[in-house]
Amino acid sequence: xxxxxxxxxxxxxxxxxxxxxxxxxxxxxxxxxxxxxxxxxxxxxxxxxxxxxxxxxxxxxxxxxxxxxxxxxxxxxxxxxxxxxxxxxxxxxxxxxxxxxxxxxxxxxxxxxxxxxxxxxxxxxxxxxxxxxxxxxxxxxxxxxxxxxxx
Numbered sequence: 001x002x003x004x005x006x007x008x009x010x011x012x013x014x015x016x017x018x019x020x021x022x023x024x025x026x027x028x029x030x031x032x033x034x035x036x037x038x039x040x041x042x043x044x045x046x047x048x049x050x051x052x053x054x055x056x057x058x059x060x061x062x063x064x065x066x067x068x069x070x071x072x073x074x075x076x077x078x079x080x081x082x083x084x085x086x087x088x089x090x091x092x093x094x095x096x097x098x099x100x101x102x103x104x105x106x107x108x109x110x111x112x113x114x115x116x117x118x119x120x121x122x123x124x125x126x127x128x129x130x131x132x133x134x135x136x137x138x139x140x141x142x143x144x145x146x147x148x149x150x151x
Contacts, residue, residue, distance in 0.1 A: 004107040006132055009100055010140045012147030017101040018074045018093045020143045024051060030139040032131035033057060040065065047071040050082070086110040
């Protein structure tokens with residue numbers, strides 16, 4: 001299992017940061033490599049919502065179906081895959097002053113065993129650092145822009 005922990009500070013109130021991340025339509029615009037993040041069924045937000053996701057890693061596209069397994073407004077969004085590549089992510093939102101939000105993500109994923117898993121691991125390894133940098137910068141910028149437009 002590969003685990004990633006990252007914290008970023010956004011110049012936006014907690015409610016604005018949470019609402020932006022919680023809106024599935026924004027996910028492909030800020031999460032590096034995500035090419036699809038579509039709701040399955042009528043429930044498209046909150047606890048129990050399910051999404052069909054695809055991530056492009058180099059020449060390979062990895063498919064996954066993820067379910068919201070933890071959700072508390074302005075505090076936590078937790079997703080876990082129920083089909084495809086195993087992933088688990090937990091996003092936490094905490095006020096850092098009146099107009100800033102500390103966003104913390106813990107992300108885990110499992111690769112398949114054997115030679116296929118080793119080959120995929122070598123493909124993903126350089127991608128992870130780049131993905132974190134891109135996602136951090138893009139998400140902070142988009143959250144901050146969204147907060148400015150809504151105030």
